[in-house]
Amino acid sequence: MEIKDRLNGILQDAVLEMRGDGKAGSGMQLAIQSVAAAAVEDPTLFVQEWPFFSSARKGAPTRGFLRLSRKPILKSSEITHPHIVLLMDEGVTHFVDFAEGVGEEGIFVANTKLSPDEVARRYHLTGTVVTIDGDGISSKHLSKPLGNISVFAILMELLPGFDPESARERLRYILKKRNLPSVLVEKNITIYNESLGQGKMALCREAKAGEHQTKAFDGYGDLVPGAQSRLRLSRTNHTAAYARTGYVLHFEDPTHQCTGCGHCIMNCPENIIRFVPDPKKGLQVTGADISSYCKLCRECIEICPKDLFSEVPKLEVLS
C-alpha cells in the first residue's frame, strides 16, 4: 500500500516512468502496451508508450518505455531514471544494465524463478524487488516460457489507478484483437488469474555505491567507412543475445576428426569459427568464439559432416 501511495503521488504531481528490458518475442512489449491500453480507459490518465529495437529478429534485446501522468505529457526523450523497471528475460543482463539510472526508491519487477533477495544479490539492486515465476506459470498452461502476462498482472496490482479485475477484461480484449485463438486467450487469462497475488516482494539494499549510474557518453571512437560491419557498432547487435536463453554452441573434437572442409566457416553468418592452418587438411577447426555473436542459428551444427558442433545447456549462463 505504501508503494502504491508513493507511485500515486508521482502520478498526480509529475510523470511516472517505467522501462523494461527483454528479448524480442518475450512478450515484454505486449506487457507494457497492455498497461498503456488499460490506462487509456481512465480519461484522467495521460499515457505514452513506445518500444526500442534494432533491425533484428526474435531474440534480440528490446526495450520498452512507459510514461503515465494525470497531467499532459510533453516529454518524449528516452527514460533514463525510471521509477519502475521490468526484467522480462534474464538473458539480456549480459548485454544491458537493466537497473541503470534507477534511484534508491526504485521498483524492480523481474520474471524469474529466483526470490527477491536472490535477484537483488545477483544484480546488485537497491530498492523494492518483486519477482514472479512468469515463465513457470506460462509453461504450465502454454508449454512456453512467456512471462509477460504474469508481469502484467503484477503491474496491475502495483500501479495506482488500475483495477486488476477490469484489467483482466482489457487483457482479454487486447488478446482477441491480436487474433489469438479463443483457447489461447482463455489460457492467458488463466495465467493472469493465477499470477495475481503470487508476486514476492522484498526491500533490498545490495547495490554498491556508484553502481547502475547512467554512463556518460564517451564518444564514437575512430569510425571509418565500413566500420558498421567491422566494429559491430549497434548496442543491440550482440547477436549472441538472440540465442535461446540458457543454451550455447559447443564444439568438441578430441580425436581430430575435423576434415578441414571449411563448411562451418563459410556458413557461419557471424564469422566466429576459429581454425588453424593444417599442412594436410588445409585447416583444422578449433572451435567458435561464442562470447558475443553466436546466435545459435545452427548453420555449423547442420553442415558439419562429422557432427562436431552441438547446442548444449549453459548451466551457469546467468552467473
Add this chain to the structure above:
Amino acid sequence: MSGKAILETPAGAVYRDVIDLEKVKAIHKPMATEQHSRYADGNTAAAYACLQMWRMPVYVGFPITPSTKWLETVASVVGSGQVGKKSVKLMEAEHAVADYMTGVAAGCRDLIVATATSSVGLDHMTESTRSLGASGLGNVMLVNVYRATANYPLCIEGDPSDTLAHRDDGWIQVSCRGAQQIYDTVIQMPCVGMHPDIMTPTMPGYFGIKDSHRSSRLIVETDEAINAFHDAWIPTAPYPGLINGDTAMGNCVTSRHFQGFKINQRCRMERVFDRITEIGKAFETTFGRKGLELVESLYGKPGADLTIVGMGPDMGTAASMAAEWERRHGMSVQVLATRLLTPFPSAEYARLLNGSNGVLVVNHAHHYGSGHLTADIAQSLYASPTKPSIVPCFAGMGGADLSDATWSMMVQHAFNGIRQGTAMVPPVVVHEGRVVWPS
C-alpha cells in the same frame, strides 16, 4: 458512363459521371459511429484517418520500416470488410506505388489516394513524386514516416532527412508530433491539397519510431463528422482527370511554356499559407482541437530572449524543460515546433522571432551546411529589422535520443552565442550532453 455531363475546359474535357461519387460514398462503411478514445501509435492513427474517408477507396503501398504498420493496418481493416468494399494494392516497389497513385488520382480528381513510406522508399519514388508535385493532383497524399535516408550505414530510426531531401518535389509538407496531431493532420491535408486554389499533393510526415511506434490516447472522430468536414472543404474538382486522354503525365513542352507552368505551380503553393490557416481554424471550430497551423507554439511568447525551433516530438521535451532554463539562465524562452515545412512560412517565423536575442535551431538531419532548417530560418530573418543571433545545432541524427542533458547543452551553447552577439554561431553536433563535433 452515360456521357451526359461532358464539360469542356481550357485543359480538356471533364467527364463528371465517369465515376459515380454517390456510389463510392454509399459503399463506405463507417469505422466509428461515435467519438471514442483508443490507444494508438502514430502509424495506426494515420491509417485510421485514411480509413475513415469515403473518398479514399484505394490504398497503395510497399512496406518499409518504420511506415509498414500503416499498410498493415489499412490492409487488415479493409480485408475485414469493416469499411466496405475498398482495395489495397501491394505493389512491387515504391516507384510503382507512386505511379499507381498517379493513375488513381488522375482517374478521378474527386477521390483521394494515399500511401505511406519512409527513407529510401521515398527516394525510390522520386521520379514520380516530382511529376506528381507539378501535376495538379492535390488528391494524392503521401504519409512520410521519417527515417534517415543517408543510408550508409543503414538505420531504421527516425530522422527527417528523407522529407528534407524532397523539399523541392512540389508537395505540401507538414510535420506532426504525437498520434493525435498525426490523425488530425491526415484528416485535414486533402482539404488543403484539393482546394481549387492549390491543387498540390500533400505529404504529412512524422518521426519514425519516435512517433510511428509511440502510442498514446487517440480521440477518434466519427466518419460522419470527418466526411462532413471534407464535404465542406473539398468541392467538385474543376479540372479534368487524365483517363479521358485529354492530358497525360510526361508530356513535353518547350522552355517557353516550362517556366510558365513552374510559375503557376509556385503561385498555387504560395496560396497554401492562407488556406492552411483557414482550414486549421475550421477544424478547431468543428472538433475542438487545434487544427493545421503554420508553426506550433509550445511554450512562451514571441519576443522571448531565446527562441528554440525544431521538428517533431523532441520539441515536447524542450517545452517540458523551458521553465527550468528560464530560472537557471534568467532569460525568457519560446519553443516552436515546425508544422508547415513546404512552402516554408518565412513571414510567420519572422513575426514569431521578432524581438528574440537568439534563436536555437535544432536540426535532426545530416547537412553539410548549418542545417536545412537553419537555412530557412536565416532566410526568414534576413529582412527583419532586428536579427537575433542564430545558433544552429545538430542533434538526433539517425533518430538518436535528445536527452535532457543534450537539450541543456544546446541551450547553454545558445545562451553563450547570445552573449557574444554573433550573427550566426558555427554549427555543432550535440549528443548525450556533449558537443561531439567539432571535437
